[in-house]
Amino acid sequence: MGGTFDPIHHGHLVAASEVADRFGLDEVVFVPTGDPWQKGALRVSPAEDRYLMTVIATASNPRFHVSRADIDRRGPTYTVDTLRDLRAQYGPKTQLFFITGADALEKILSWKDTATMFELAHFIGVTRPGFELSDAHLPADTVSLVQVPAMAISSTDCRARVGAGKPVWYLVPDGVVQYIAKRGLYQGVISASSSPSQR
Numbered sequence: 001m002g003g004t005f006d007p008i009h010h011g012h013l014v015a016a017s018e019v020a021d022r023f024g025l026d027e028v029v030f031v032p033t034g035d036p037w038q039k040g041a042l043r044v045s046p047a048e049d050r051y052l053m054t055v056i057a058t059a060s061n062p063r064f065h066v067s068r069a070d071i072d073r074r075g076p077t078y079t080v081d082t083l084r085d086l087r088a089q090y091g092p093k094t095q096l097f098f099i100t101g102a103d104a105l106e107k108i109l110s111w112k113d114t115a116t117m118f119e120l121a122h123f124i125g126v127t128r129p130g131f132e133l134s135d136a137h138l139p140a141d142t143v144s145l146v147q148v149p150a151m152a153i154s155s156t157d158c159r160a161r162v163g164a165g166k167p168v169w170y171l172v173p174d175g176v177v178q179y180i181a182k183r184g185l186y187q188g189v190i191s192a193s194s195s196p197s198q199r
């Protein structure tokens with residue numbers, strides 16, 4: 001499962017756990033992005049912070065692992081490169097799946113070299129509150145659609161909550177709450193949800 005994970009939250013973790021169960025996966029590899037080029041001008045936290053939060057969030061699950069592949073590769077992060085790296089690491093006999101939420105799946109044809117990407121892994125699109133899960137725009141047999149428990153959580157909202165001094169307990173794992181505080185992440189984040197009228 002790839003993601004910016006700024007920060008990782010329980011929506012990511014529930015989706016990964018559910019897909020691992022449904023597909024009988026041996027491992028789920030969380031791959032924090034290096035340079036998430038489609039996030040545009042959005043300010044993204046340092047890769048090491050996002051990597052460490054992902055390690056903290058997944059540490060208690062023996063099937064969950066974290067890869068540095070994307071943060072150690074220079075330049076914009078393309079999933080086709082992520083999958084090539086994982087294929088090289090795990091060998092030709094390992095079947096690769098790539099988990100994406102409904103919002104990411106909607107835009108997947110804008111990603112780099114999708115034809116090769118779809119050859120390297122089978123994609124699993126998961127439901128996400130507020131988005132429609134569909135594979136109508138995708139080539140046949142490239143993606144499976146899976147319903148996961150609805151978690152109306154986004155990293156954007158978590159950052160805004162921290163910026164507004166609101167709690168993120170139970171939206172992100174406890175260790176991630178503490179890491180955010182220790183590193184002072186998201187302190188300057190201002191959004192509509194931090195305006196006094198919405199507190």
Ligand SMILES: Nc1ncnc2c1ncn2[C@@H]1O[C@H](COP(=O)(O)OP(=O)(O)OP(=O)(O)O)[C@@H](O)[C@H]1O
Pocket residue numbers: 002003004005006010011012015099100101102103104105126127128129151152153154155156157
């Ligand atoms: N609550 C959720 N339920 C299901 N899938 C999710 C959820 N949140 C994120 N995802 C999926 O996890 C992957 C990584 O997401 P990402 O790290 O960008 O989190 P995000 O919450 O969408 O972040 P942001 O709000 O900063 O855009 C994407 O495929 C995304 O669709």
Ligand SMILES: O=C(O)c1ccc[n+]([C@@H]2O[C@H](COP(=O)([O-])O)[C@@H](O)[C@H]2O)c1
Pocket residue numbers: 001002003004005031033036037038039077078079080104110111112
């Ligand atoms: O390959 C691409 O061109 C591409 C474009 C946008 C996003 N992705 C990947 O999609 C995953 C989710 O990305 P994001 O930006 O929603 O956190 C993450 O692994 C990204 O590297 C990949």
